[in-house]
Amino acid sequence: MSDAPMPAPLRAPAGASPRGSWRSEAGLSGLLHAVLFAGFMVYTFVGTRPFADASVAERLEGNPLDRVVALGLVLLALAALVVHHRAAARLFLANIPLIALTGFCLLSTLWSDYPGLTLRRAILLVFLTTIAAGIAVGLRDLRRFHSWWFVGLTGVMLVNLVGTALWPGIAVTDIGVRGLYTQKNVAGLVAMITVLCGATWIFGARGARPVLFGLLMLLPAVLFLVLTRSKTSIGLTGLALAVLVAVALAERWGTRFVLLMIGLGLAALATLLGLFAAYDFELDALLNATLGDASFTGRDELWAFALRSAEERFWLGHGYGAFWDVGLAADPLQRLEPGTWLGDVEIGTINQAHNGYLELWLHVGLPATLLATWIVARGVVSGAAQALAGPLGRPSRAAIGFMALLLLITLLHNLTEATLFMRGTVLSNVVVLFLFLLSRSRTLEDPEVAGRRALG
Numbered sequence: 001m002s003d004a005p006m007p008a009p010l011r012a013p014a015g016a017s018p019r020g021s022w023r024s025e026a027g028l029s030g031l032l033h034a035v036l037f038a039g040f041m042v043y044t045f046v047g048t049r050p051f052a053d054a055s056v057a058e059r060l061e062g063n064p065l066d067r068v069v070a071l072g073l074v075l076l077a078l079a080a081l082v083v084h085h086r087a088a089a090r091l092f093l094a095n096i097p098l099i100a101l102t103g104f105c106l107l108s109t110l111w112s113d114y115p116g117l118t119l120r121r122a123i124l125l126v127f128l129t130t131i132a133a134g135i136a137v138g139l140r141d142l143r144r145f146h147s148w149w150f151v152g153l154t155g156v157m158l159v160n161l162v163g164t165a166l167w168p169g170i171a172v173t174d175i176g177v178r179g180l181y182t183q184k185n186v187a188g189l190v191a192m193i194t195v196l197c198g199a200t201w202i203f204g205a206r207g208a209r210p211v212l213f214g215l216l217m218l219l220p221a222v223l224f225l226v227l228t229r230s231k232t233s234i235g236l237t238g239l240a241l242a243v244l245v246a247v248a249l250a251e252r253w254g255t256r257f258v259l260l261m262i263g264l265g266l267a268a269l270a271t272l273l274g275l276f277a278a279y280d281f282e283l284d285a286l287l288n289a290t291l292g293d294a295s296f297t298g299r300d301e302l303w304a305f306a307l308r309s310a311e312e313r314f315w316l317g318h319g320y321g322a323f324w325d326v327g328l329a330a331d332p333l334q335r336l337e338p339g340t341w342l343g344d345v346e347i348g349t350i351n352q353a354h355n356g357y358l359e360l361w362l363h364v365g366l367p368a369t370l371l372a373t374w375i376v377a378r379g380v381v382s383g384a385a386q387a388l389a390g391p392l393g394r395p396s397r398a399a400i401g402f403m404a405l406l407l408l409i410t411l412l413h414n415l416t417e418a419t420l421f422m423r424g425t426v427l428s429n430v431v432v433l434f435l436f437l438l439s440r441s442r443t444l445e446d447p448e449v450a451g452r453r454a455l456g
Contacts, residue, residue: 029080029083029084029138032076032079032080032083032138033080033134033135033138035076036073036076036077036080036131036134036135036138037135037138037148038152039069039072039073039076040073040131040132040135040429040433041149041152041153041156043069043070043073043429044426044429044430045152045153045156045190045426046156046159046180047066047180047181048063048065048066048069049063049065050159050163050180050181051163051167051170051171051180052182053182054182056325056328056348059325059351060325060326060327062120066424067124070124070127070128070131071127073127073131074127074130074131076131076134077130077131077132077133077134077135078130078134079134080134080135080137080138081130081133081134081137084137084138087137087440088133088137090440090443091133091136091137091436091439091440094439094440095435095436095439097371097374097375098129098375098432098435098436099129100371101368101371101372101375101421102125102126102129104364104368105122105125105320105363105364105368105421106119106122106123106125106126106320108122108316108317108319108320108322108363108364109122109319109320111316111319112318112319112320112322113318113319113322113323113326114319114322114326114330115319115322117319117321117322117325117326118319118320118321118322120321121320121321121322121423122320122321122423124423124424125320125421125423128423128424128428128429128432129432132429132432132433132436133436135433135436135437136433136436136437136439136440137440139437139440139441139444140444141444142392142395142396142399142400142441142444143204143395143396143398143399145399145437146197146200146201146204146395146398146399146402147201149197150194150197150198150201150214150217151217153190153193153194153197153198153221154194154198154217154220154221156190156194157190157191157194157220157221157224158220159180160179160180160187160190160224161179161220161223161224163179163180164177164179164227175229176188176227176228176229176230177224177227177228177229178228179224179228184228184229184230185228185230185232185233185417186426187224187228187230188225188228188229188230188232188233188234189230189233189413189417189419189426189427190426191221191222191224191225191228191230191233191237192225192230192233192234192236192237192240192409193406193426193427193430194218194221194225195218195221195222195225195237195241196237196240196241196402196405196406196409197402198214198217198218198221199218199240199241199244200244200398200399200401200402200405201214201398201399201402202214202215202218203244203248203398203401204394204395204396204397204398204399204401205395206394206395225237232413232416232417236409236412236413239409239412240405240408240409243405243408244401244405246261247388247401299354299355299416301340301341301342302342302350302353302354303353303354303355303358305332305333305336305342306353306355306358306359306362307358309323309332309362310358310361310362310366313362313365314365314366315365315366315367316364316365317360317361317362317363317364317365317368318362318363319363319364320363320364320423321363321423322363323362323363324350324351324352325351328347328348331347331348333345333347333350334347352417352418352422353418354416354417354418355414355415355416355417355418356413356414356415356417356418356419356420356422357369357373357414357415357420358418359418359420359422360372360418360420360421360422369420372420372421373411373420375435376407376410376411376420376431376435377411379403379404379407379434379435379438380404380407380408380411382404382438382439383400383401383403383404383405383407383434383438383441384401384404386400386404386438386441386442387400387401387404388401390442392441392444396441396444399441400438400441403434403437403438404438406430406431406434407431407434407435407438410427410431413427419431
């Protein structure tokens, strides 16, 4: 996973081979990136305290072990950035908007309602961004990266299933299985990422045996996803798989299938408009009839409160990480009068707006939120273009397709959950890494394409 350039020929020490010296350096660089990648996977998908609850006090003060691990990974990432300083410089230039957004989050300390909290939480975001950059500069083989990602996540799924069987009192709740995570929605999210990773890996496989192997590896993730009963993750997984099937059929049937999909899309739009008209253009009535819950399990009241609070600091926000988890006495829900669902909920239970766009607006203002959305959307477009029409071989394009698809799902996921550039959340960590990787993927040499060039 290293792309360290071969140094210019120098006089070798007596009894040493320049070629052997370079191989030794490349081996150390590869080991550095392997440790960094493994650490990132464990930190993001397992955490430092699996099968444990995060108390309100811990959410406020943070976990000391988390800080130690993050600091250790940052030091490894900085070493990787120094080793690959040329790739790091190119990565920086290609991701100036992302780096500027991260810097703005740190800068919000100056106007934050709670400067100390903002400083600490924004530094964590900077650390995680640095770790992602350190992994990205060491990328050399997209297919290998995709494969290790799939293997690692499958291992996480097995740990969740075994842990659920061993400690059902901890891992199973009344509303679904949470596994080693703090809640079922996070468990469903990780299972969704695993399913999408596996499905795209199979899409890029060559031959029947790898496909069968990939399908077998997918089984634990599918089982765990169903057990979580996370409606958002299950629905988005189905949508993402439908997109994959559509892409596969479009590749096979070409223009005819594209025209068919356009026709079906127009028919679906006409049906939706017809249903809307049948309910006298009353959105709540339509949602109650189709989804059974026009409030999105009470989220509408929370969204209204978050919107009012965001408008109080329209341009710059309340400060990154300075709205929720600021202490029970200062909890924003303390402002509400009892008598409503949101006003009567136990203080400290809710610590997000359940909408990533409203959440980021609360933290850093509307302009920065629009920038963040554009950054992810640009990654979707860039990744889709590379996956569908890029010069790389099918396995590498499948890896790029996985990253682009997950970025697209992120934009949809944040309609009901808040993970958009929220420090330490699973999806935020993955999105930042994938944005960096997609900016590098155009410059990578594909082994399959290189082999064809060498032959002809």
